[in-house]
Amino acid sequence: MPPEHSRDMTETPTHCPYCALQCGMTLGGSPVRVTPREDVPANRGGLCQKGWTSAEMLTVPDRLTTPLMRARRGAPLEPCSWDEALDRIAAETGRLQAAYGKDAIAVFGGGGLTNEKAYQLGKFARIALGTSQIDYNGRFCMSSAAAATNRAFGMDRGLPGPITDLGQADTILVVGGNVAETMPPFMRHLTEMQDRGGALIVVDPRRTATARQAGLHLQPTPGTDLALANGLLHLALTEGLVDEEYIAARTNGFEAVRTVVNGYWPDRVERITGVPVPYMRETVRLLARGGRSLILTARGAEQHARGTDMVTAFINLALALGLPGREGSGYGCLTGQGNGQGGREHGQKADQLPGYRKIDDPAAREHVAGVWGVDPETLPGPGRSAYELLSALGTDGGPKAMLLFGSNPVVSAPRATAVEERLDSLDLLVAADFVLSETAQRADIVLPTAQWAEESGTMTNLEGRVLRRRQAVRPPDGVRSDLEIIAALADRLDAPGKWSCEPAEVFDELRAASAGGLADYSGITYERIEAEGGVFWPCPSEDHPGTPRPFLDRFATPDGRARFTAVEHTGAAEDVDQDYPVYLTTGRVLAQYQSGAQTRRVRALVEAAPEAFVEMHPDLAERLGIQEGADVRVASRRGTATVRARLTDAIRSDTVFIPFHWAGKGRANLLTNPALDPMSRMPEFKVCAVRLEPATPNGAKL
Numbered sequence: 001m002p003p004e005h006s007r008d009m010t011e012t013p014t015h016c017p018y019c020a021l022q023c024g025m026t027l028g029g030s031p032v033r034v035t036p037r038e039d040v041p042a043n044r045g046g047l048c049q050k051g052w053t054s055a056e057m058l059t060v061p062d063r064l065t066t067p068l069m070r071a072r073r074g075a076p077l078e079p080c081s082w083d084e085a086l087d088r089i090a091a092e093t094g095r096l097q098a099a100y101g102k103d104a105i106a107v108f109g110g111g112g113l114t115n116e117k118a119y120q121l122g123k124f125a126r127i128a129l130g131t132s133q134i135d136y137n138g139r140f141c142m143s144s145a146a147a148a149t150n151r152a153f154g155m156d157r158g159l160p161g162p163i164t165d166l167g168q169a170d171t172i173l174v175v176g177g178n179v180a181e182t183m184p185p186f187m188r189h190l191t192e193m194q195d196r197g198g199a200l201i202v203v204d205p206r207r208t209a210t211a212r213q214a215g216l217h218l219q220p221t222p223g224t225d226l227a228l229a230n231g232l233l234h235l236a237l238t239e240g241l242v243d244e245e246y247i248a249a250r251t252n253g254f255e256a257v258r259t260v261v262n263g264y265w266p267d268r269v270e271r272i273t274g275v276p277v278p279y280m281r282e283t284v285r286l287l288a289r290g291g292r293s294l295i296l297t298a299r300g301a302e303q304h305a306r307g308t309d310m311v312t313a314f315i316n317l318a319l320a321l322g323l324p325g326r327e328g329s330g331y332g333c334l335t336g337q338g339n340g341q342g343g344r345e346h347g348q349k350a351d352q353l354p355g356y357r358k359i360d361d362p363a364a365r366e367h368v369a370g371v372w373g374v375d376p377e378t379l380p381g382p383g384r385s386a387y388e389l390l391s392a393l394g395t396d397g398g399p400k401a402m403l404l405f406g407s408n409p410v411v412s413a414p415r416a417t418a419v420e421e422r423l424d425s426l427d428l429l430v431a432a433d434f435v436l437s438e439t440a441q442r443a444d445i446v447l448p449t450a451q452w453a454e455e456s457g458t459m460t461n462l463e464g465r466v467l468r469r470r471q472a473v474r475p476p477d478g479v480r481s482d483l484e485i486i487a488a489l490a491d492r493l494d495a496p497g498k499w500s501c502e503p504a505e506v507f508d509e510l511r512a513a514s515a516g517g518l519a520d521y522s523g524i525t526y527e528r529i530e531a532e533g534g535v536f537w538p539c540p541s542e543d544h545p546g547t548p549r550p551f552l553d554r555f556a557t558p559d560g561r562a563r564f565t566a567v568e569h570t571g572a573a574e575d576v577d578q579d580y581p582v583y584l585t586t587g588r589v590l591a592q593y594q595s596g597a598q599t600r601r602v603r604a605l606v607e608a609a610p611e612a613f614v615e616m617h618p619d620l621a622e623r624l625g626i627q628e629g630a631d632v633r634v635a636s637r638r639g640t641a642t643v644r645a646r647l648t649d650a651i652r653s654d655t656v657f658i659p660f661h662w663a664g665k666g667r668a669n670l671l672t673n674p675a676l677d678p679m680s681r682m683p684e685f686k687v688c689a690v691r692l693e694p695a696t697p698n699g700a701k702l
């Protein structure tokens, strides 16, 4: 077989560049054509519009193909050579670290990076720069579910079993997930379950496309899911539906939960959430009817200042009904980004080393330092979480420079104007990207990278299945892969250790570094992934089959039992009041992805979803004098956005919704509240208080 960089455009089986479903697709032809794969269980021949049009990203007209640099702040970005760019980064980081210490340099990664890149980036921060200041956009994504599952099960893995289990379930409760738009082929599994007589229940303040397919839709006030979950458990107890035998055999801590949920009687929960009592009763009855039941949370339940406890409340419910650790049943979190799962396992998190090891655990430090060939004493300790890191940039005692790989925080971080100010106060901002994202536009140095189909590596999908991303085309002249960039910088910084640019070699090192950790990849090889259609972690040896369902015998806690944690409802960090009387929630639409840096460049997607809008109930619109299609000013305590009104009775009349994919005046994150969860450090993207008014004098469409 020819080496991958010289292979021509033959048909190459790989996976979609975008979300965690990692739909299988084949790339081939010139121009590159996308064909869905039938052999990948996640999508079974399906793709969403983003997947179908993904190859267009390979040839966007404004693709970066040369490094860019600004002579000084305020000067324009101008083309430069790789050597100039890399030399300046090495010189500046050296100067700043000499003046301010190792932590003067921050690194910010992304959940879209392959396992190999995420691993190498974490290693680069710790031993090439020696900084503790690394975190990544996954903190904004599934970190609350990660914190909650670690607390309850001792391990954080997305789905509790293969995705094909969903079709065989009898009841699935989806809390705060709009999979019909965020992972369309996922619906096949839900439809299969429904066709077999199974029940789909959706909890969402909006009657989304997903909710419309459900037999039962619970429409709570944003931020009240914890009360709802406690209320469901209260009902399960009073109706004798909890599995006392399972609780005794497989869990600890139920008594405290029993006491707390005592206070969540149905009428009270209906008052807090707005969900009618009969709907709650029916939900509990369906979940507890025997057979296979799954409770799945997504960002709607997780992106809260109490997100960890919100998820915990649903895990408590699942445990009380005896679901986790039973084949086909359990609790799961729907991971989001392409490598949302793997990206959180190999060390780009502030408190973590590869293999999901804790950076403050002496044994973990010893093991990983051994693989890296350094003294464990030289490894830094835990750093700041994503939003705290962004807020510290350029402050006294905060980092003076940041290297960014795979995120666009100017659009996606909460309270974005404050983040912009911090970025602009840096001595040096470096962005590695294949397009000039809104954040790259503010950088001092921009490094053009290869993307997705132009390189290879591994991705871990929402099931915990490690997949191969294969190179299908050659990168354009002038760009380098992230691994090449990291290696070139490590070389200039005289870093210890090996810095391979070959994904397969980096993966082998990752396997060794993860060995013995919670996320043990040591038995996974590229060959096995190819032969077996992916391998589920943990997989501690090459003759180990991998672990599709991790908790069947025991949980990953020291005593093998799952842990209940009693949690109380407190409500959103910022409640509505006279000045800001309406709840704002934010999220996604089908045709755009994340900060839109990629999908706002694809023609068909721009046609399908051209601009930011605010979804609002006609009753609310009438009260405010706002008509369909009019420009609306939406103000919160953080800022003001101007977006187009879209009237629909599918949303509660006390709540509005703005998708966060657009830059400029329609940016949802001009408004959002950066209140952080105390455990996960997740910002409260899903609820804050706003005021709305027509942007044009009579509220009419211009």
Ligand SMILES: Nc1nc2c(c(=O)[nH]1)N[C@H]1C(S)=C(S)[C@@H](COP(=O)(O)OP(=O)(O)OC[C@H]3O[C@@H](n4cnc5c(=O)[nH]c(N)nc54)[C@H](O)[C@@H]3O)O[C@H]1N2
Binding pocket: 019, 020, 141, 142, 175, 176, 177, 178, 179, 181, 182, 183, 203, 204, 205, 206, 208, 221, 222, 223, 224, 225, 298, 299, 300, 301, 335, 336, 337, 338, 585, 586, 587, 588, 589, 590, 591, 592, 593, 594, 595, 657, 686, 687
């Ligand atoms: N088209 C598209 N697909 C994507 C992405 C994308 O950007 N675009 N991104 C990927 C990524 S990284 C992620 S993380 C996933 C996210 O996938 P999802 O979690 O499905 O997406 P969201 O739209 O953020 O949120 C889901 C729902 O939560 C609801 N919600 C808001 N507030 C609350 C609340 O307080 N309680 C409850 N129960 N629900 C609430 C919203 O109305 C929304 O319908 O999608 C992945 N797939």
Ligand SMILES: Nc1nc2c(c(=O)[nH]1)N[C@H]1C(S)=C(S)[C@@H](COP(=O)(O)OP(=O)(O)OC[C@H]3O[C@@H](n4cnc5c(=O)[nH]c(N)nc54)[C@H](O)[C@@H]3O)O[C@H]1N2
Binding pocket: 110, 111, 112, 113, 114, 137, 138, 140, 141, 142, 299, 303, 336, 337, 404, 405, 406, 407, 408, 409, 411, 412, 413, 414, 432, 433, 434, 435, 437, 449, 451, 452, 482, 586, 587, 588, 593, 594, 595, 596, 597, 598, 660, 668, 669, 672, 685
């Ligand atoms: N209001 C609000 N804000 C949110 C959310 C919400 O629901 N509401 N959701 C949050 C969530 S769940 C997430 S995951 C974040 C995501 O938000 P971001 O972190 O901004 O995610 P992307 O838009 O995917 O940004 C990825 C950037 O990296 C580039 N890129 C992609 N792949 C690679 C690669 O391999 N290498 C390099 N060097 N660059 C690459 C892309 O071109 C793009 O510019 O947004 C969060 N922000």
Ligand code: SF4
Binding pocket: 016, 017, 018, 019, 020, 021, 022, 023, 043, 046, 047, 048, 049, 050, 051, 052, 182, 183, 184, 185
């Ligand atoms: S659902 Fe996700 S992985 Fe599948 S085609 Fe769409 S964006 Fe790609």
Ligand SMILES: [Mo]
Binding pocket: 140, 141, 142, 336, 337
């Ligand atoms: Mo995400």
